[in-house]
Amino acid sequence: MIFRSGSIGQVALGALIISGISGIVVAYQYEAAIPFVSSVAIEAVLPFGAFWRALHFWSSQAFVILLGLHVWRRIGDLPRISQSPGKRRHWAVVGTTIPFAIFALFSGYVLRHDATGMAAGSIAEHLMLDVPFIGNGLDCLLISTGSEGVNRIYVVHFLMTVLCWMLGTWYHTKKVILRGGLFLLVLATSLLFSYIVHAPMDLPGQAVHLIKGPWFFLGVQELLRHLTPLVAGVLFPSIPVFLLISLPWFRPARRPLLLLGLWFMVYIPLTLVGWLR
Amino acid sequence: MNRRQFFKGAGIWGVALGLSYPLLKFVVAKRYRPPRKVHIRDTLETGQFLVEPEFVLFDTLKGPLAISRTCTHLGCRINYQEDEKIFLCPCHQSRFSWDGRYISGPAKRNLARFNVKTLADKKGYLVLL
Ligand code: HEM
Ligand code: FES
Numbered sequence: 001m002i003f004r005s006g007s008i009g010q011v012a013l014g015a016l017i018i019s020g021i022s023g024i025v026v027a028y029q030y031e032a033a034i035p036f037v038s039s040v041a042i043e044a045v046l047p048f049g050a051f052w053r054a055l056h057f058w059s060s061q062a063f064v065i066l067l068g069l070h071v072w073r074r075i076g077d078l079p080r081i082s083q084s085p086g087k088r089r090h091w092a093v094v095g096t097t098i099p100f101a102i103f104a105l106f107s108g109y110v111l112r113h114d115a116t117g118m119a120a121g122s123i124a125e126h127l128m129l130d131v132p133f134i135g136n137g138l139d140c141l142l143i144s145t146g147s148e149g150v151n152r153i154y155v156v157h158f159l160m161t162v163l164c165w166m167l168g169t170w171y172h173t174k175k176v177i178l179r180g181g182l183f184l185l186v187l188a189t190s191l192l193f194s195y196i197v198h199a200p201m202d203l204p205g206q207a208v209h210l211i212k213g214p215w216f217f218l219g220v221q222e223l224l225r226h227l228t229p230l231v232a233g234v235l236f237p238s239i240p241v242f243l244l245i246s247l248p249w250f251r252p253a254r255r256p257l258l259l260l261g262l263w264f265m266v267y268i269p270l271t272l273v274g275w276l277r
Numbered sequence: 278m279n280r281r282q283f284f285k286g287a288g289i290w291g292v293a294l295g296l297s298y299p300l301l302k303f304v305v306a307k308r309y310r311p312p313r314k315v316h317i318r319d320t321l322e323t324g325q326f327l328v329e330p331e332f333v334l335f336d337t338l339k340g341p342l343a344i345s346r347t348c349t350h351l352g353c354r355i356n357y358q359e360d361e362k363i364f365l366c367p368c369h370q371s372r373f374s375w376d377g378r379y380i381s382g383p384a385k386r387n388l389a390r391f392n393v394k395t396l397a398d399k400k401g402y403l404v405l406l
Contacts, residue, residue, distance in 0.1 A: 115354070115367070118353075118354060119353045119354070119367065119368050122347070122348075122351060122352030122353055122354075123351040123352065123353065123368065125352060126350075126351040126352045127351065136305075137301070137305055140304065140305040140306075140307065141301075141304055141305065144307070146352065147307055147310070148307070180285075180289075181285075184288060184289070184292065187292060188292070191292075191296075
């Protein structure tokens, strides 16, 4: 039996995954600067565009409805849930997926930016601005179609999906585990480092005569000065990838590991040569 | 709550609060955008009009008039009804006269007007949004 009691939650997650994947597919051709024009192109011009759009649209509707159904079915568990503070908190946190899911769905219509979508966007923006004190902040966070077009709501569309996904799997089913303390350590280190060191950027007019690629690319860049593009840029860099992937098929793995080491013994000096130019 | 738990909780909240300020500041800021100029390469006779996405342009005896198509209720894009010479909002049916004055409906305020200049050679208009 594929369907068991309690599997509506799983079906909802399935719909979310399909919605997310089809959303990413649609996004390849979607252009936030010309939302309506690109949506029409997806629907009417691009090959399989209508299919991908429909898949995204309907799986999204299904996700929200299934999520609602799933929560509805769990209402019977409430007597048990309300007994323990931990379970109550769990319920409250997981319950936020409902508004997030609805906002994801809603922002989708705004992204389409036909007459309905455009009106929905500006009405939502104006309503939000009427919220006392935090209205302006909320609008900047969530909508801002008036001044920013669909840019922000596009980001939020994605953000809501991620929130639903993370809450529904990581938090809800506890399938992915990361120790809090370890995470805090990584976070603290990243924060400290990034507070001190700026991420690099070429100024206009800088690096005119010699452009050095990113550090991991310097070796390839050096090789490209001497060998054909296919050898230097494609074949040579794929060697370690194939070696690494095929390691489990070698028994013992000593020989491919040796080759891998050899490859690095070539690549690191190449990198140095490129770097010192 | 023992000391360890206290420091752990304080650490988590400290990081969360400390990060939310730069996050909110960054996200809420809006980049300055210079006013946009729309060139209309068309001349209108008195009484004629031209529908653009963001405004409707009229030329009158007193000069050109660009009426915003953004509804003063909740911002929907308004359509101009040529036969009745009114603006009618598709969202909640507010009505405005051809020159943007409020007539009825939930909007309550007149439509905005944009600055228009007639180009020197009379070959069109420049609207500042
Ligand atoms: C990785 C996640 C997602 C991405 C990258 C994404 C991307 C997009 C894009 C680019 C559009 C505009 C396409 C168009 O107008 O033709 C869109 C529309 C839409 N999205 Fe998503 N989306 C995602 C997740 C979701 C989720 C989770 C929902 C629902 C809960 C959703 C609901 C919608 C709806 C209803 C539309 C309007 C579809 C239409 O009528 O064209 N999306 N999405
Ligand atoms: S937005 Fe125009 S009447 Fe409501």
